[in-house]
Amino acid sequence: MTYDFSGFKKRAKEIGEHLSKELSSIHTGRASVALLDGIMIESYGSRIAIPHVATISTEDARTLRIVPWDKANNKEVEKAINAASLGISVSVDDAGIRVFFPELTTERRIAFTKVVRNKEEDARVAVKGEREKVKNDIVDKEREGIINEDDKVRALEELQKLVNETNDMIEALGDKKEREIMG
Helix, strand or coil: CCCCCHHHHHHHHHHHHHHHHHHHCCCCCCCCHHHHCCCEEEECCEEEEHHHCEEEEEEECCEEEEEECCHHHHHHHHHHHHHCCCCCEEEEECCEEEEECCCCCHHHHHHHHHHHHHHHHHHHHHHHHHHHHHHHHHHHHHHCCCCCHHHHHHHHHHHHHHHHHHHHHHHHHHHHHHHHHHC
């Protein structure tokens, strides 16, 4: 009997997708709509992400234009973006809100690469936790007589191979983002 790794593969994919989304929120000196995805505002008694209450467009390489569908949300959007401490500046005008992305200094670039590495490490820790769950399940199945010693060894080797592939994918995502940041 071979062990079913579909649960681990699914979780590894989710971890990779989460990391990718987290990394997209780190700006690289260029205007990125993804940066605003995680910023929530208070609107009509509930917390809603900015893209769900406004039209967001790119004006140029370092400027976003946000036009809330309800003008009453202008102040909430401005307040939420400023509170997020993303290192961007906000300006309100008659047409909506402009978000300016400053040119990245060397210090900011280095700080952002450290953030990328921390997010990478968090993803690796999540993979390690999933690996431990699967490893314990394999050992338990062998103890219960569901699988034999040889199958356990093969399953553990396959698990390690999957973990290595996932860690390689995590590192590739981090390296790509680091190259973007460093220009």
